Amino acid sequence: MKAGLEKNMILNTAVKLADEKGIAYITIKSLAEKLGVKPPSLYKHISGLDELNKELMLYGWKLLEEEMMRSAVGKSKDDAVIAMCYAYRNFVALHGGLFEAMQWYNMYKSERHLQATERIVSLLFQVFGAYDLREEQKVHAVRMLRGFLQGFLSIESHNGFGNPLNVNDTFDFSLKIFLDGIRNLKGENS
Secondary structure (H helix, E strand, O other): OOOOOOHHHHHHHHHHHHHHHOHHHOOHHHHHHHHOOOHHHHOOOOOOHHHHHHHHHHHHHHHHHHHHHHHHOOOOHHHHHHHHHHHHHHHHHHOHHHHHHHOOHHHOOOHHHHHHHHHHHHHHHHHHOOOOOOHHHHHHHHHHHHHHHHHHHHHHHOOOOOOOOOHHHHHHHHHHHHHHHHHHOOOOOO
16 A cells, blocks of 8 residues: 555545546546555545545535635625636636536435535525525525536536637626526515
8 A cells, every 4th residue: 555545645636537537537446546556455545436426526515615605705796696606617617527526416415415515505595695585586596506507517618518609708698697687686576
């Protein structure tokens, strides 16, 4: 076993591999090769690929939460929403493989795994609290924003936008429409 091998080292190496080559590339064998150890050495720290994927998912959501929180500090309403959306987008650009691992979060329905996404949802609820929205409207707004971000960024990270129009313009246009809609909800009773 490589001297000093520990779970954090394994996880950080897995993140780098995922971001460089994609989550599908991650196997116990490829990870062991990258670390310069034999595959059985990894089993002293992780039970297998399933546990590794769960840990990658948790790590990704924690890292994304930190980035989104940092981006929103000192901002409110539209400025906070835009900053968090760009933080999310930048995160995916830097960590495409980790983002792929994060999409599996519904597979792991333990309390620990649910909390990973609940912290980001809670952050979004706090930001939408600055708008004059009813609780039900906040739920819809959070769901819509999460759906937009995960869908848009998934397509973008796989180079799925084939039209020559600038994708940055599309992202900004989408945020403008979303935020215009949120502001138009003020005072609605429906």
